[in-house]
Amino acid sequence: MNFVNFFVISIFVHFILFVSVFDIYFTSPIIHGMKEIKPPVKVPAQRLVLFVADGLRADKFYELDEHGKSRSPFLRNIIENSGSWGISHTRVPTETRPGHVALIAGFYEDVSAVLKGWEENPIEFDSVFNKSRNTWAWGSPDVLPLFAKGENIHHVHIHCYHGDTQSFAGDDSSLLDEWVFDKMKDFFHSAEDNATLNHLLKQDNTVFFLHLLGIDTNGHSHHPMSKEYLENIKKVDTGVERIVGMFNKFYQDEKTAYVFTADHGMTDWGSHGAGLASETLTPLVVWGAGANKHKDIQTPLTDEEAQLTRSWGLDPSERRDVNQADIAPLMSTLVGVPIPVNSVGELPIEHISLDSKTKAHLLHANARQLSEQFVVKMESIRNKTFTFSPFPKLSHSGVIDLDRKITELIKQGDYIGANNLSHELMSLSLEGMNYFHIYHRSVLYFSIVLSFIGWIVESILMLLHHVDFISSQSKKMTPLGKTQMFSWLSYVFCLSALFVVVRIYVLDLPKLYYLYCTLPIAIWYHISTQKHTIQAGVMYISSNRPFFQKLLLHICAFMLGVWALVLSFFYRYILTVELLLFAVTIHFTSLPRKSKHQWTVVCTLAAAFPLLPTVGRAPNSFLVFGGGLSGSILCFLLNSKETSLLTKFLTTLPFIAGCIQPTAMYISSNQGSMPIALHILSWSLLLLSWVLPLLQTTNVTLRLVTIFCCHLTVYILISLSYDAVFCVVFCLLLYSWVQVEFHLDSNPKLLEEYSFTKTSTNQSFLKALLFSTLRVGYMFIFFIVLAFFGVGNIASINSFDVKVVLPFLTVYNHLVMGLLLAYKVLLPYLLVACTLCCIATVTRTNMQQLCYAVLIVSDVVGMHFFFLVQDSGSWLDIGTSISHYVICMSMVLSVLLFLAVAKFVTSCSLLSKFRRHLL
Template identity: 45%
Template sequence: MLLFFILGLLVHFVFFGSIFDIYFTSPLVHGMTPQFTPLPPPAKRLVLFVADGLRADALYEFDENGNPRAPFIRNIIMHEGSWGISHTRVPTESRPGHVALIAGFYEDVSAVAKGWKENPVGFDSLINESKYTWSWGSPDILTMFAKGVGGDHIYTYSYDAESEDFGAHDVTKLDTWVFDHVKEFFHAARNNQSLFSKVNEEKIVFFLHLLGIDTNGHAHRPTSREYKDNIKIVDDGIKEIVSMLEHFYGNDGKTAFIFTSDHGMTDWGFHGAGHPSETLTPFVTWGAGIKYPQKVSVQKFDDAFLKEWKLENWKRQDIHQGILPIDYLNNTDLFRAESMFTNAMQILEQFKVKMTQKKEAILPFFFTPFKLLSESKQLNILRKARSYIKQRKYDEAVSLCKELIHLALKGLSYYHTYDRFFLGVNVVLGFVGWTSYASLLIIKSHSNLTRGVSKEVKKPSHLLACSFIALGVLVAFFLLIQDCPWTYYIYCLLPIPIWYAVLREFGVIQDFVLFVLTFPPSQLVAYLFIFTLGIEVLVLSFFYRYTLTAGLVAFACWPFITQLRTQAKSISLSWIFFSLLLAVFPLMPVVGRKPDIFLVMGAGLLVLLLSLCVVTSLLKRKDHFINEELLLHLVQMLSIVLSMYVVYTTHDSLLKKQGLPVFNQIISWITLASSFVLPLLSPTRLFERLFSILLSSMSAYLLLSTGYEALFPLVLSCLMFVWIQVEQETLRQPSVSYKQKVTSLQFTCSPDITQFRQLYLDDVRRAFFLVFFLVTAFFGTGNIASINSFDLASVYCFLTVFSPFMMGALMMWKILIPFVLVMCAFEAVQLTTQLSSKRLFLMVLIISDIMALHFFFLVKDDGSWLDIGTSISHYVIVMSMTIVLVFLNGLAHLLTTKKLELCGKPKSHLI
C-alpha cells in the first residue's frame, strides 16, 4: 500500500505537470530577421506615463462639483491629441499589462509560474530597441524590462519596496517621488554635458510608472476620496512634467506623449479577472506624429460612457493592448501603409520561424502544414501589398497587411498547439488507466465484492508482458527519431505500465462484472444516476457556486430517506439546521466586496459563547485533568479576544491613516504561530481535541477576515461535529459488534488495525461527503480560481507593506483553515466508523480523478483569456486537491493524535 501511494503521488505529479507542458508553454519565437520601416519617424523621443490601476471611467468622469477630475488631460483631449479606451486582457495584472504596452504582445503565460515578476523567457521590447531609456517608479515593473538586456542604455530609478505600504498615511508619495526625481534629472542634465547629449539623441524613451492610484485603490477602494484625489495629483504632476519637457527641448515638436494604464480595478479594490472595470483603461496621446482632436456628431460606440463623460463630440478611438493603433498617427498615408507592412512582416517572420522549428522536429509524412497561409499565399499577399503601396493605394495595402497579420497569428497559434491533441490523448489514457487500476485495487483488497480466488496472486501472461514491452520500445523509438522533449517520453510511456497493471487483474474485472449483474437493473441505474449526478454537481460548483447550495439542501433532506429521522431525531435536526445554514454562504457575494468588521466581531462573540458552554461543562466534571483543560480553554478564549481587539483597532487605525500598530502586528504573528501549537496541548479525546483545533483556527481566521467569511469556519465546524455523530449512527453492518460513544473515543497515533473493516457501498457516500465538503471549503466564501476573489485587506493585521509572497502565503493559510477543519473531522469519522484512512482515501482519489478528467476535457484554448485561464485553473485545483490531500491528511493526523507535554509533568498524567 505504501508503494501504491508513492507511485500514485508520482503519477499525479505527472498529470499535474502535463497541463503546464500542454497549455503553459511560452509562445514567444526567437531568431527572426529584424524588420524596419524605411521612413523616418515623426518623433525623436517618447514620454510614457502609466498610471497603474487607473480605470477609464475614474479619469474621464466629472467630480461631485461638476468639474473634470483630470482637467489637464481633458484639455489635451479637446485641444491637442487623441483619446480612447484601451481594452486590456486577462490576467489584468501589472506585469502582463506593461508587457503588452511596451513589448507589444500579450503576456507569456509561462510567467504565471514566476508570479508575474520575472522573465521566464527573454523578449524584445520598445525599451530594448531604444537608444536610451530612463525610467522611474516601482522596482517590480522597471527591473523586468532591464533584466537580461545587454549594454548600458537602460537606466532605472526606483524607490524602496517598503514604500508600497497599503496602510501608509499618504501613498500619493509613490507618484510625487517619480515627478520630483524626473525634475531633478532634467535639472542635472542642464549641468552635465554627457547627460545633456544623451537626452538629445533620437530614439529615446522616458517611462514614468505611477503606482499611487493602484495602491490607494487596494487600500481604500476606487470609489474612495483617496483614489480620486490621487488622480488629480497625477494630472497636476503630468502637467508640470510636460511643461518642463517642452521648455527643456525648446518646443521643438519632436516629443510624443502617451498617458494610459496597465489595468483597471473593481469596485472592491482588486484586479486580475475580466470585469469591465478591470479591462477598460484610459488612453490619451498627443505630440509629435499624433492626430489632433477630431470633432464628430455621431460615434460608433453604443455605450453610455460618452454622454456621461461629456466627450460625445470628440472622436473616440479604442485600441487593444499590443496592436499598433495606426488611426492615431498624424502622418502621411505612405507612412501608415509602410508601418503596417513592416508590422505584417514582423509577425510573418515569427510564423516562418515557428513553422520551421515544428517541421524539423516531425517526420515529413506526419507533418501537416497550416493550409490557410502557404508559401505561395504569403508571397502573393506581400507582392500585392507592395504593389498597392507603389500605386498609392494605401488603404488597400493597409487592409491586405491586416489580413496577413490575422492569418500569421492564426498560424502561430496552430503551430504552438500542434502537439496538444497528441499529448492530451496520452494524458487521458493515463488518467483512465490509473482510475481503473485504483478502482480494481479497492475491489480486490478492501471489499467483499469478489470471489476469494480473485484475491490470489496470479502470474501475468508472458504474452501480455511481452506485448506491452514491445509497445513501449516502439513508442520510445518513435519519440526518439522526432527529437521530442524528455517530458513527452513520460506522457507517452506512462500509460503503458498502468494499463498492463489493469489488464493483469482480468479476474477481478470478471468478478466485479458478475457482482454488478446481481443488482436489479432499476437499482443499478439509480446508483449510477445518483453517483453521476453527485459528480456533476461537484464539477458545476466550480462554475456556479450556488450549486453547492443545492447540494447542501439535498444533504439536509438526506435523513428523511434513511432511518436517522427515527433513531436519532436530535442529530437529524442538527444535521438539517447546519446544512441549511451552511447553504447560505455560496449565495453570498465573493469575499472582499463589502467588508464589515462588525460581522467579524460577531463571529468572535459566537465562538466565545460556545467556549463558555464548553467551560461550563468542564467545571461539572470531577477529574484531575480539569485544571489543565480549563487553563488551555481560557488561554484560547483570551486568544480569540485578542484577535477581535487586533482586528477592530487595526481597522480603526487604517481608517485614520495611522498605519498598522506594531503591537497589533506582534500579537497577530504570535497568535498565528500559537494556533499550530495550542491544540497539541489539549487531551486527545475526540471532542476536546476537535474543539481545541476549532478555537485555535478561529483565532487565526478572525485576523484574516474582513466580513461575513469569519462565520464560515464556525458553521462548517458545527456541521462537521454533527457529521461525526451521523456517521456513527448510520454504521449498521453485521461485522461491527461494538460501538463506543463519540464522547469516549480518543485519537491515537497507532490505531488498532484489527478493528478496521472492509469497505461497504455506504462508504462511497462517505467519501463523496468528504469531497463535497472540501469543495465547499474551496468555494464557500469565494472563487479561488479567480485572483480577484482575494482581499488584500485580509492580511492587514499582519503587514501592510506590499509583499506578494508573504501576503500570498497568509491568504493561502486562510484558504487552508477550512480544509484542515474538514480533514480533522474526517479523521474522527474514520475512527467512529472503524474504517481505514487508506481505504477511504482511495475512493476520494477516484472521485477527484474523475472530476479532474472532466476539467481536462473542459480546458479551452480559444475564446477570451478569462475563459482559458479559468478552465486551466479548475484543472489545476482538482489535481492539486489529490496531492494536497496527502499533506492535509498528514497535518490533520498530527493535529488530532499528537500531544505535547509540559516540562516536568508526571507521566501518570498522560491521557
C-alpha cells in the same frame, strides 16, 4: 502496491496532471530566430515618454466629477484639442506583470509566467526598451527590473524606490508618484551640468518610462470610489503636466511623443486579476510628435459603448480603441525603432498623423514582422515533424506573394488596397502562429485523458482490495508467474513506451512531454497486472444481481452528485440546494431524533452563505467581531465538560482574534501606524494554532474541537466580513457530520470514549463498506468545495482586500501576502481532513479506504474541468475555465498533503511524549 507507495505516486501523478494544462493550453508564445524589420520611413518624433498609471480604470479617468469637471484637466484638454484617445483592452490575468509585458513587449505572456512573480522572466523577450538607443525608467522595483535583464541591455537605466515604501496601511500612496516626478525632474536638472548625459538625452530613438504605482496602491487600500483614489488621479494629471512642461523647456523642438495608459483597471472593491470590465478597460491618450490630431477615423462601437462615451462628455466618433499589445508597435513606430520581434500587436494607424504613403509603409512593416514570426514558427514545426500538416490558409510562398502585392500597390499609389492586404497578412499570420502553437496539443490531450481515466481505475482497484470477497477471490486465482511477466502484453507496453520516447526525442519536444506521454502507459501497465482483482470484481457483480442493481443506482446518484459539484463552481446556489437536500434526506435514516434535528438546523444555517454576495467587497468589523464571539461560545459549549486550564484558554482565542482584526482595520482607516505588538500577537496566534492541539489529549472530540478552536482563530484574523461567521458555522457542520457518521455506524459505544491513538478494528465490518466509503468520500469533497465557494467564487479569487493581512504586515510583500491569503483558502481543507480522520476512528473504517474514495471523487470532478478548459472566446471565459481546473487540481494536491498533516495533528501528543520522557 502498498498505501504509502500509492500515496507518494498519487501526489506525483496529480502534480503532472496539474502542470499539464499549462503546456497544453498556455505555453509561451515566444519564439526565436526572427530578423527585425527596421522602419522603412523616418518619423517625426525623436523621443517617447510613456506614462503608465498602474491600476487606473478608464471610467474613473474619463468621467466627470460631481461638479461636472474632469479630474484630469491637462490630459482632458489634450484629448479634446491636440491628441488622440481611446480604450486599451487588456487580457486576463489583469495583473501588473502581464500588463506591462503586453504594453512594452507587445505579446501576452502565458499564464504560467505570472507564477514567476516579479523576480525573473521565464523566457527573455524583446521589447521597445531593447530596441531604443537609450531608455530611462523610474518607478517600482517590482516592474522596472523586468525590462533590464538579459544581454545587450546596458542602455536601459532604471531608478527604483525602496519596496518598503509601498504601504497599504492607510498612508497616502500618491507619494509614490511624487517620487517619480521629482526624481525625473532632478535627473534633467543634473543633465544641464553634465555634458555627457546631455548629449545622450539629445539623441534620437530615446524612451522615457514613468511607472506610477500610487493609484493602484490607493485603490487596494481605499477602493476606486474613495477620495484617495480619485485625488491621486488629479495628482498624476498635475505631474504629467509638469513633465511635459519640463520636456518642452529642455528640448524646445516639438519632437517628443507621449503615451499615457494603464496596465490594468480595478474592481469596485479594490482588486484586479480577473476579467470584469472595470479591470480590462484602461485609458489611452497619445499626443505630441507623430500623434493624430484629426478626428476623421474612429473605432466601431456598440450602442452601449457609445452611450458610455457620451456619459463621459466625449464624442464617440473620436474614440479609437486598441488591444493592449497594439501599444508596443504604436510606441515603436512613434519613436522610430523596429517593432519587438515577438510582438503580436497590430499597429493602430488611426493614432498616427502621417501621410497615406508613410502609413502604408508602416503597416507593411508591421505585416512583415508578424509574417516573419509565422514563417519561423512554421519551419520549426516542419523540421521536427515526421508528417507535416501545413496551415491551409497561408504558406511560405503565400507570404512572399502577399508581400510582393503589397509592395506593388504602394508603388502604384493604391494605399487603401495595400493597407487592406497588410491587415489580411497580419490576420492570417496571427491565425497561422496559433495553428502551429497548438500543433502538438492533440497528442498531449489524449495522453492526459488516458492518465486521468487510468488513475481513477487504479483508485477503484485499490478500494476493491479492501472488499473481503473480492480480495479473497483474487488471491485464490493463479498468481502471475515470473515467466508470465514478459507476456505479449508486457512487450506491447514496453514497445509503446520506447516508440513514444524516441518520437519525442526526434521531434525535440520539451522534456516534460516524456512524462506526459509515458505516464498513461505506466499506469495502464500496472492496471493490467491486476487482472485477477478485475476478474474477481466482475464475478462478484455478475453473480449478485441485487448488488448489481444497487451498484447502478449508486453510480447514477454518484454522477448526479459529481455534476452538482461541477455546477457549484459556476452557480454557488447549487451548494445551498445540496445542503437543504442533506437536511431533508437525514430524516429517512434511523438516526436519533436529536441528531436529525441538529444536522437539519446546521445544514440550513450553512445553506444561507452561498446565497450571500462574495466576500471581499465590503469589510464589516462587526461581523468579524461577531464571528470571534460566536466561535468562542461554540468552543465553550462543545468543551463544556472539560475544566482544564488549557481548554478554558483555548475558548478565548477566537474572541481575541475577533478583536484584533477590527482594531487593525480601525487603525488603518484612521491612517494610524500599526502597533508592532499587534503584529507580534497575530504571528504568535498563528504559531500556537499548530502547537496547542498537540498539548491536548488524543480523545477524539476533545482533540477535534481543539483543532477547530485554534485554526478558527487564525481564519478570523484573516477575515474581513461574514467569512468569520461562516467558518464558525462550517466547524459546527463538520462536528455534526462526525455525529451523523457515528450514529449511522449504529455502534453503542460512546463517542467520547474514542481516541485517535487507540482505534479498534473489526475485519468483518469491512465487508459492506464499499458504498458508505464512497459516500464519505463524496461528502469530504463536498465540504472542501463548500469551504471555498461558501464565501466566494472564481471572480472573487482576486477580490481579497489587502487589508485582510493588516494584523500580520502593513508593507507590500508579495510573497508573504500571497502565502497568507493561500493559507486562509487552504485552512478549511485541514479542518475537513482532520474531521475525516475522526470519522475513520469512530466508524472503525480503514483510513486508506477513505483516501481511495476521496481520490475517485476528486479525479472524476477534475476530469470534468479538464474537458472544460478553453483558450478561445472571451478572456473572462478563458480565465474562468483555467481557474476552475487549477482550483480543482490544487484542491486534490492539497487534500492529499493535508490528509497526511491531519493524521499527525490528530494523533500526535506532545504531552504524552513528555510524560514518557520523564518516566
